[in-house]
Amino acid sequence: MIGGPSLLAAALLAAAAVSLRAHAQQAPEPSPAPSAAPALSVEEVAARRAARIAVDLARAEAQIAAVDRFGQVDRYATALQALLGTVKERFADVGDGVFTDIALKNWLDWNGSRPGSPVLPELDRAATNHPYSTIVDLARQLRAHDVDFLLVTFPTRPALYPELVMEFPTLDGFAGFCPATPRFNKALAEAGVEVLDLTPEFVAARYGEGGDKQDQLFLRYNQHWTPRGAELAAQRIAERLAQYPWFERGPAKEGVDWVATRNEVDVKIQWGGTPEGAKPERLRCTQVTKPKSPRLDSVRPSSPITLLSGSFADFHNSSQCDFTAQLYRFTGWSIDKINPKGGVEDACREALAKKTPAEWKKKRIVVWMLPEQAFRVGPMWRPIALFDE
Numbered sequence: 001m002i003g004g005p006s007l008l009a010a011a012l013l014a015a016a017a018v019s020l021r022a023h024a025q026q027a028p029e030p031s032p033a034p035s036a037a038p039a040l041s042v043e044e045v046a047a048r049r050a051a052r053i054a055v056d057l058a059r060a061e062a063q064i065a066a067v068d069r070f071g072q073v074d075r076y077a078t079a080l081q082a083l084l085g086t087v088k089e090r091f092a093d094v095g096d097g098v099f100t101d102i103a104l105k106n107w108l109d110w111n112g113s114r115p116g117s118p119v120l121p122e123l124d125r126a127a128t129n130h131p132y133s134t135i136v137d138l139a140r141q142l143r144a145h146d147v148d149f150l151l152v153t154f155p156t157r158p159a160l161y162p163e164l165v166m167e168f169p170t171l172d173g174f175a176g177f178c179p180a181t182p183r184f185n186k187a188l189a190e191a192g193v194e195v196l197d198l199t200p201e202f203v204a205a206r207y208g209e210g211g212d213k214q215d216q217l218f219l220r221y222n223q224h225w226t227p228r229g230a231e232l233a234a235q236r237i238a239e240r241l242a243q244y245p246w247f248e249r250g251p252a253k254e255g256v257d258w259v260a261t262r263n264e265v266d267v268k269i270q271w272g273g274t275p276e277g278a279k280p281e282r283l284r285c286t287q288v289t290k291p292k293s294p295r296l297d298s299v300r301p302s303s304p305i306t307l308l309s310g311s312f313a314d315f316h317n318s319s320q321c322d323f324t325a326q327l328y329r330f331t332g333w334s335i336d337k338i339n340p341k342g343g344v345e346d347a348c349r350e351a352l353a354k355k356t357p358a359e360w361k362k363k364r365i366v367v368w369m370l371p372e373q374a375f376r377v378g379p380m381w382r383p384i385a386l387f388d389e
Helices: 009-022 042-070 073-084 101-111 133-145 178-189 197-202 228-243 323-329 347-352
Strands: 089-094 098-100 148-154 196-197 259-267 283-289 305-308 336-338 365-371
Touching: 009 336, 009 347, 042 178, 042 196, 042 197, 073 101, 089 283, 098 101, 101 178, 133 148, 133 178, 133 365, 148 178, 148 228, 178 196, 196 228, 197 228, 197 365, 228 323, 228 365, 305 323, 305 347, 336 347
Parallel strands: 148 196, 148 365, 305 336, 305 365
Antiparallel strands: 089 098, 259 283
């Protein structure tokens, strides 16, 4: 366990783990909002929220220290800059697949100093259209209307598999090459934003059982995660949702509304770009389907859980092993999924702002799931008002 959370924070984490284990054989539904039982006082709700943020802050500080201990970030930045010069048709060959030009450019922009600026990009809060001010504003808007907010961040392939680009004497102690993101998350936590960074879990599971390098968390010829990456993210987020006082497992039941089946599938690239001639990858997955039908109803606008995301939310849905299906499986709730293509920064918030007061009454939490490569300064991070005041 990272950091030194309070006894209350530790108790929340333990309770969440027990809750998920107890309901592992269960997990849509009509979608009434879940209710807390017994009801907690305003002060107790605030105390539990503060405890969750204390854990987030401790995790961020531990991640910063781990990345700094391992070092070699500047050396890696130089290697990625050189790799960027080899890009052809949007892709750079790394032997075992490719890195995309967007992933390379955005990593360098977010994790390196900009020429002429003494401030690292993730902490340049005075910059116009910075993600920091937008995320803080979004969280405050939601809390003012009694809706919880959780930001979920996760690394991309270049940050997780550096040995594809350069050699290391050892990778012992490697904590992911995301030096900017934990500092950014620390600043958000200090501003009262709940942040779940999946980097430690992704680093620990970046290869399969027994260190199987054929079993990775990201596709080799596309920027999206593998089914195992989607499942890992969904399970960790479900564990976090179980810590909220209002959370009760949804009505969807295993064997009645869904079944989970271990399988192997040929993952065909759906979108997001792939080099010409790339073949489907044969990957292990957990398919989530109806007991007698491959069709699964894991999305429902009336759900108490709203998910903002890009294409990561439903990548692999043609194989019935996408993130949203896994989150449904782990929580028992259909998900109010908002993920317009190409709009993870702004279009999803624009769609969220169209909800009516009646729709908002059903909401308990908004989860915004963002890959590290989404963080950069730009007009897509303009603030958007969610409510008519």
